[in-house]
Amino acid sequence: MKLRSSRVSATKIEAQMAPMIDVVFQLLIFFMLTLKIIPLEGDFNINMPLGQQATDSPDIDIPPIKVRLTANPDGTLAGVTMRQVSLGNDNLAFDRLNAEVGNLVGRRDNPFLDDLEVEIDADYNLHYRHVISAVSACTGYVNPQNGNVIRYVEKVKFAPPRRPGT
Amino acid sequence: MRYKKTASTVLEPDMTPMIDVVFQLIAFFMLVTNFEQTQADERVKLPSDQLARPPEAARDKVLVVNIGFNRNKQGEKTDPEAYIFEGDELIPVLDYGRRLLEEKRVAQALYGPEGNQEMTIEIRADSETPTGLIQELIKLSQENGFEKFSLRAKQLVK
Numbered sequence: 204m205k206l207r208s209s210r211v212s213a214t215k216i217e218a219q220m221a222p223m224i225d226v227v228f229q230l231l232i233f234f235m236l237t238l239k240i241i242p243l244e245g246d247f248n249i250n251m252p253l254g255q256q257a258t259d260s261p262d263i264d265i266p267p268i269k270v271r272l273t274a275n276p277d278g279t280l281a282g283v284t285m286r287q288v289s290l291g292n293d294n295l296a297f298d299r300l301n302a303e304v305g306n307l308v309g310r311r312d313n314p315f316l317d318d319l320e321v322e323i324d325a326d327y328n329l330h331y332r333h334v335i336s337a338v339s340a341c342t343g344y345v346n347p348q349n350g351n352v353i354r355y356v357e358k359v360k361f362a363p364p365r366r367p368g369t
Numbered sequence: 370m371r372y373k374k375t376a377s378t379v380l381e382p383d384m385t386p387m388i389d390v391v392f393q394l395i396a397f398f399m400l401v402t403n404f405e406q407t408q409a410d411e412r413v414k415l416p417s418d419q420l421a422r423p424p425e426a427a428r429d430k431v432l433v434v435n436i437g438f439n440r441n442k443q444g445e446k447t448d449p450e451a452y453i454f455e456g457d458e459l460i461p462v463l464d465y466g467r468r469l470l471e472e473k474r475v476a477q478a479l480y481g482p483e484g485n486q487e488m489t490i491e492i493r494a495d496s497e498t499p500t501g502l503i504q505e506l507i508k509l510s511q512e513n514g515f516e517k518f519s520l521r522a523k524q525l526v527k
Contacts (some may be wrong), residue, residue: 216415220384220388223388224384224388224391224488225415227388227391227392227395228445228464229389231391231394231395231398234395234399234402235398237402237423237480238401238402239402241403241409242523242524243423243523243524243526244409244415244421244482244521244522244523244524245418245420245422245423245521245522245523245524246421246422246423246424246491246519246520246521247420247421247519247520247522248424248517248518248519249507249520250381250517250518251507251516251518252511252516272439278497278499279474292392293399301510303507316378325501325504326500326501327500327501327504328499328500328501329499329500329501330496330497330498330499331416331495331497331498331499331500331503332416332497333500334492334497334500334503334520335418335496335520335522336416336418336420338520339418339419339420339421342420342421343420344420345419345420345525348450352420352422361503361504361507363504363508364500364501364504364505365500365501367501
């Protein structure tokens with residue numbers, strides 16, 4: 204018997220690459236155009252129910268740490284004062300404030316730590332960035348060894364606004 | 370005269386490396402693209418601070434208020450007055466009380482009678498905004514029953 208070897212010619216199926224590449228490029232362009240680089244943002248929490256702003260609440264036994272920020276007419280920082288002690292108006296003023304609050308708060312096992320509150324009393328025209336620096340200086344510091352945030356005071360509030368001419 | 374038949378040679382470039390690279394690029398852009406509907410306004414130049422850290426848990430009841438100045442392309446102020454940006458609308462900060470009242474009603478309709486107290490007012494203010502205006506905004510918010518505030522800042526990495 205004669206075996207007939209039926210030779211089937213190997214047909215190479217070539218996938219159509221062109222449409223896929225088209226779609227892939229469309230996707231690439233879409234993602235490139237919709238990409239929006241947003242800088243990382245963080246925040247500082249402030250709890251201020253109505254009635255706590257104007258005067259000190261009689262329920263709070265410990266008086267708040269008062270931080271006074273004065274401004275020059277152009278809104279730049281004129282001075283930082285904590286409990287009547289001037290801390291200057293240079294770049295190191297907020298570092299000094301941080302150290303002062305740190306001394307006041309003391310050790311982490313301070314029993315009054317949770318009740319401590321900072322009141323920021325700023326001039327009306329003071330640039331907001333100085334207030335953020337003050338809030339940051341009062342609430343803690345970043346441990347340079349491991350980058351962790353060590354918190355001093357969680358509660359921050361604002362004094363009533365000092366409207367010009369009042 | 371006889372012509373010699375030469376087999377037509379079609380040059381097929383190897384597409385594999387290119388497709389590999391393109392897929393890598395797509396994967397990269399897909400990962401870095403943020404589709405979250407942020408209400409951040411690009412006109413606001415936030416102050417930066419080392420201690421500004423993102424909240425551990427994302428807040429679900431938030432009202433974002435963007436306060437800033439009209440600036441030109443060079444970033445210089447074209448108007449010394451600070452406004453609250455709501456899309457293309459510019460609202461003077463002291464006139465924002467009416468809008469807060471509307472927000473209070475919406476919060477109460479959505480989350481119950483104490484919905485406004487559970488809401489956090491996220492203040493995104495330009496670094497040169499007069500502090501008094503921020504205090505006025507906080508005061509207006511308090512008058513409408515809002516108690517929680519968060520002051521946004523860019524995270525400064527040293």
